[in-house]
Amino acid sequence: MTEPRHRPTGQARSALLIALTGLRRSVRSRAFIITTVVGPILLAGIISLAFGGGSDFQATIGIVDEDGSAMTEGFVTALTGADMGGLEVERVDSVDAARTQVDDDDLSAAIVLPAGFGASARSAAPADVEVLTASDRGVGGEVARSIAGQLTDRVNAARLAVATASATGAPLPDEDELAAIELPVTVEATGSGGDTSPAAYFGPSMGLLFLFLSIGTIARQLLEEKRNGLLDRLRSGPLSDGALLAGNGLTVLVIGASSLSVIWLATTVAMGADWGDPVGVALLIAAAAVAVAGLAGFIAAVATTEQAADTLATVLAFVFAIVGGAFIPLGDMPEALQRLALLTPTGLALRGFAELSVGEAGALDVAPYAFALVAIGLVAGTIAARLLPRRLGAT
Amino acid sequence: MTDAATAEAITRSDAPAVLACRGLRKTYGERMAVDDVGFAIAPGETYGLIGPNGAGKTTTISMVCGLLTRDAGEVTVAGRPMGPGATEAKGAIGLVPQEVALYDELSGEENLRFFGRLQGLPRKDVAARVAEVLELVGLADRARDHVGEYSGGMKRRANIAAGLLHRPRLLVLDEPTVGVDPQSRNAILESVEVLGGEGMSVLYTTHYMEEAERLCDRIGILDEGRLIAEGTRRELIARLGVGDRVDVSGTGDLAGFAEACAALPGVRGADTREGTVAVGVTDGGAALAGIVAAAEHTGVAITGIHLVEPDLEDVFLGLTGKALRD
Numbered sequence: 001m002t003e004p005r006h007r008p009t010g011q012a013r014s015a016l017l018i019a020l021t022g023l024r025r026s027v028r029s030r031a032f033i034i035t036t037v038v039g040p041i042l043l044a045g046i047i048s049l050a051f052g053g054g055s056d057f058q059a060t061i062g063i064v065d066e067d068g069s070a071m072t073e074g075f076v077t078a079l080t081g082a083d084m085g086g087l088e089v090e091r092v093d094s095v096d097a098a099r100t101q102v103d104d105d106d107l108s109a110a111i112v113l114p115a116g117f118g119a120s121a122r123s124a125a126p127a128d129v130e131v132l133t134a135s136d137r138g139v140g141g142e143v144a145r146s147i148a149g150q151l152t153d154r155v156n157a158a159r160l161a162v163a164t165a166s167a168t169g170a171p172l173p174d175e176d177e178l179a180a181i182e183l184p185v186t187v188e189a190t191g192s193g194g195d196t197s198p199a200a201y202f203g204p205s206m207g208l209l210f211l212f213l214s215i216g217t218i219a220r221q222l223l224e225e226k227r228n229g230l231l232d233r234l235r236s237g238p239l240s241d242g243a244l245l246a247g248n249g250l251t252v253l254v255i256g257a258s259s260l261s262v263i264w265l266a267t268t269v270a271m272g273a274d275w276g277d278p279v280g281v282a283l284l285i286a287a288a289a290v291a292v293a294g295l296a297g298f299i300a301a302v303a304t305t306e307q308a309a310d311t312l313a314t315v316l317a318f319v320f321a322i323v324g325g326a327f328i329p330l331g332d333m334p335e336a337l338q339r340l341a342l343l344t345p346t347g348l349a350l351r352g353f354a355e356l357s358v359g360e361a362g363a364l365d366v367a368p369y370a371f372a373l374v375a376i377g378l379v380a381g382t383i384a385a386r387l388l389p390r391r392l393g394a395t
Numbered sequence: 396m397t398d399a400a401t402a403e404a405i406t407r408s409d410a411p412a413v414l415a416c417r418g419l420r421k422t423y424g425e426r427m428a429v430d431d432v433g434f435a436i437a438p439g440e441t442y443g444l445i446g447p448n449g450a451g452k453t454t455t456i457s458m459v460c461g462l463l464t465r466d467a468g469e470v471t472v473a474g475r476p477m478g479p480g481a482t483e484a485k486g487a488i489g490l491v492p493q494e495v496a497l498y499d500e501l502s503g504e505e506n507l508r509f510f511g512r513l514q515g516l517p518r519k520d521v522a523a524r525v526a527e528v529l530e531l532v533g534l535a536d537r538a539r540d541h542v543g544e545y546s547g548g549m550k551r552r553a554n555i556a557a558g559l560l561h562r563p564r565l566l567v568l569d570e571p572t573v574g575v576d577p578q579s580r581n582a583i584l585e586s587v588e589v590l591g592g593e594g595m596s597v598l599y600t601t602h603y604m605e606e607a608e609r610l611c612d613r614i615g616i617l618d619e620g621r622l623i624a625e626g627t628r629r630e631l632i633a634r635l636g637v638g639d640r641v642d643v644s645g646t647g648d649l650a651g652f653a654e655a656c657a658a659l660p661g662v663r664g665a666d667t668r669e670g671t672v673a674v675g676v677t678d679g680g681a682a683l684a685g686i687v688a689a690a691e692h693t694g695v696a697i698t699g700i701h702l703v704e705p706d707l708e709d710v711f712l713g714l715t716g717k718a719l720r721d
Contacts, residue, residue: 024500228492228495232457232462232492233490233557233558234513235461237485237486237510238483238486238515239482240482
């Protein structure tokens with residue numbers, strides 16, 4: 001019998017071997033490639049188209065002035081003369097004409113300033129503005145509602161000022177003074193950045209959704225390997241549990257980072273998306289991958305069966321996606337939900353990506369989000385490292 | 396198995412035992428899965444651990460291989476203490492799990508390269524060793540096919556190959572033939588015989604008596620977590636004291652023939668059943684001549700005669716009062 005010729009294997013080298021083999025297996029799995037790369041890109045493309053298609057937002061909104069007061073005239077003049085990027089506001093003579101143009105798709109939406117709107121600033125009745133839009137006219141309608149909201153806010157603020165003056169005996173502002181109300185109308189696709197493209201938002205959002213969904217597969221694989229003796233075979237060799245976990249964690253980390261990087265490249269090249277500062281994007285991608293790896297380990301550690309791992313990952317992925325703003329840009333969410341979103345890894349990553357894609361933020365600006373993501377990954381990974389050996393049968 | 400018996404087994408061989416375990420104990424909640432189990436395996440010895448499903452074979456193996464922490468007891472492999480973190484002791488073991496523990500997405504060759512490298516084989520030696528092992532299990536011509544495309548029997552053979560790569564001092568096979576077709580089963584048994592012949596120590600668990608009888612130098616019988624007997628096949632049968640049985644078929648006065656047989660020296664008893672007389676004897680070979688003479692004396696024309704030796708199934712039945720496959 002020949003004596004064994006093996007030599008002790010470095011644990012770091014073993015972890016690397018496990019990671020490389022895991023990657024090789026993943027690359028050969030068609031289902032895995034669809035889940036982590038093809039699916040997110042397709043979905044991001046579809047949603048981006050639904051939200052306006054390309055990187056340049058274009059919409060024409062009509063405005064009907066039925067009041068004819070100095071105040072509303074001022075508003076109309078300001079809006080029709082303002083430079084608002086891809087948004088154009090044009091005066092329409094009547095509500096009927098506006099409705100026809102909206103129905104004919106000549107206008108994305110129309111704002112109707114009703115008779116008495118200007119006078120409402122001096123009365124107790126609140127101001128109200130009507131917005132005409134078609135149910136399938138996504139972003140244009142939303143922008144029109146946003147402008148209408150800002151107009152009514154301004155008038156209501158003026159009404160409050162008049163009421164206060166009246167109550168305190170101060171002189172009431174006259175119509176000209178009210179007409180001079182500053183009109184701070186801005187057009188921002190808030191949350192996804194000032195002039196960000198939908199693809200730059202939905203690329204990472206869908207990538208994160210699918211990555212969190214894929215952690216169920218990863219956790220299930222680990223439990224499957226426990227069931228079919230593969231883990232026993234690995235653990236019966238000169239390999240520590242730490243190296244085994246590190247190897248698997250590294251696999252997930254590289255898969256996560258690669259998946260988001262491919263989506264970044266694809267949405268940039270094919271959809272003209274601008275994710276922003278590349279260093280910042282790379283930082284966030286790496287941090288998100290750490291979070292995904294940690295959570296994958298956590299799910300493998302707490303799930304008792306392969307089905308439980310799948311279910312848990314699916315629930316987690318959708319909760320993160322819905323609360324974190326993967327389907328609705330964070331800026332369009334109520335403020336409370338925006339704060340809640342930052343408790344999820346998806347929300348943290350998307351906030352960072354959104355800030356980068358606006359074009360003003362850099363790596364340093366998104367570093368807090370990256371740190372938070374890494375912290376989530378490390379906490380989840382530490383829990384997994386403590387629980388998994390027990391789950392794998394070491395006790 | 397007592398510690399004294401373990402020590403005796405070790406001293407039977409001149410070389411130190413490749414595997415020595417004593418006092419192994421493992422409980423799951425209230426259930427005692429393994430209770431005070433100890434045995435040793437000498438270099439080149441094939442040791443069979445037999446018992447019905449749930450007897451504690453896999454739990455024992457898991458503790459031997461350092462996959463499971465022990466509640467009590469000691470394990471040394473190639474002189475090194477074994478435990479979950481004992482990488483040196485683990486390097487001396489090649490485990491072949493009961494299920495096919497290979498990656499379906501990788502080829503047979505890729506799987507073996509991976510496990511070989513993980514076991515610490517130098518990169519330059521891996522390819523040659525993988526080819527050698529694939530040849531041994533008869534899979535050289537399918538080396539580049541994905542394991543997922545292998546038949547059940549081929550997967551089992553590849554499964555064994557993965558445990559052999561680093562030339563372990565101790566090969567541990569956990570029920571390697573469960574659910575395998577007869578042809579593949581025979582190929583697996585032949586491979587184990589070859590390895591045993593080459594001097595590798597083997598720990599083989601099974602609930603198929605015929606496999607243990609064919610392969611194992613010594614056998615330990617596990618039941619309900621306890622090692623209730625250990626020894627060579629002959630020793631176990633002798634311990635049971637049931638002897639052989641001679642079945643004689645014939646025509647004539649079978650009742651008178653049975654009575655004449657019962658009076659012969661070395662005969663424990665004789666019974667007539669459906670045209671056959673079953674004669675219980677201490678030594679079948681020695682009793683045959685007397686039985687044939689008794690037939691002639693009582694005028695019985697013999698149409699068939701069979702010597703039946705007791706097997707491990709009988710031993711297990713005798714020791715536990717239940718069949719092994721219950």
